[in-house]
Amino acid sequence: MKVTNHRLTTNHVSEKIKHETTKNKGGRMNPQFIIIHFTAGSSATSSINWFKNPNARASAHIVIARDGTITQLVDFNQKAWHAGQSQWANFRGFNDFSIGIELDNPGRLHKVGNRYLSWFKQEYPIENVVEARHKHESTPSFWYEYTQEQIEACFELCQTLTKKYNIQIVLGHDDIAPYRKDDPGPLFPMESFKAKLFGRTGDSIDTYTVNTDKVNVRKGPGTSFESYGTLSKGSKVEFVKSQNEWFLVSLLENKFKDQDVTSGWIHSRLLQK
Missing domain, CATH: 3.40.80.10 (Peptidoglycan recognition protein-like)
Known part of the structure; x- marks a missing residue:
């Protein structure tokens, strides 16, 4: 090819x-x-x-x-x-x-009785249907x-x-x-x-740089979550996972001396790969 x-x-x-x-x-x-x-x-x-x-x-x-x-x-x-x-x-x-x-x-399929139907009402065989949770959702679907x-x-x-x-x-x-x-x-x-x-090994990690000053590192994926503190522009973090537009990141050094913080959530638009 x-x-x-x-x-x-x-x-x-x-x-x-x-x-x-x-x-x-x-x-x-x-x-x-x-x-x-x-x-x-x-x-x-x-x-x-x-x-x-x-x-x-x-x-x-x-x-x-x-x-x-x-x-x-x-x-x-x-x-x-x-x-x-x-x-x-x-x-x-x-x-x-x-x-x-x-x-x-x-x-995504929908279970109706013992049948698994698509949004356009076509039925699919149960042997090829898997119940699993989408990474952005809290409950499983088919x-x-x-x-x-x-x-x-x-x-x-x-x-x-x-x-x-x-x-x-x-x-x-x-x-x-x-x-x-x-x-x-x-x-x-x-x-x-x-x-x-x-060709990445299982422990390979993507590194990001904070692209503006005073970026909050939050306890959860959203502005409603409390902030541990802020990072300055140029601070480097390592990607762990995403939820919606928020990244859970590991801190490469503890910026918050009064707290034992190793990770937190930052909005993706505030990070540059």
Whole structure:
């Protein structure tokens, strides 16, 4: 699998790659991120057709079917309309600098009696349904599994893209629009996927710098939580996990001499990677 003139190509029969066209796209861009989504649709074909529909006002660079077939709709150096209003750390408007990958999956399911239904009322077999808690939620929901073929195709694609465009960060739609979106959801193995993709060991940590002065380190993910104290501009912290737009971070040194504080919550817009 390789990229030629910003289009995915292959010389291997086993790699299933197709190309479609859509008018739902913007101007030129230089990709810096990869964003993973699920389609929340009934099939890869229906999602591709929707992305080709001018009325949709939406698109993605790639759709990956459940058998691993990859369909490209937008060149990788053009903007696709996959992210909408989006923000992560000090980045905003991810359509302008990210590649969007959509995996065919209905997303969150609803249990009605003994049946598991999508938002569009299609029933899914119980053997592929998993009850799991989304990282931004406190209670579990039902989700439909991804296939091994999808995960493998997505991984190989991301390997190709990160090498071609020197991309260092892969995020979920639920990372950049946590109040609006829940994809790719808890069944996409994001942490192990990224660790394998970038060759990071389990203890590798992302470091951030405070980008303004007097930033509160709070006891919880929100302004309603009490502050331990403030950090000055340039202070370095290590990422632990995210909840909505807040990061739980480890302090690289104890800035609060009267308290034994090793971690706290900071809003992501106040941090720079």
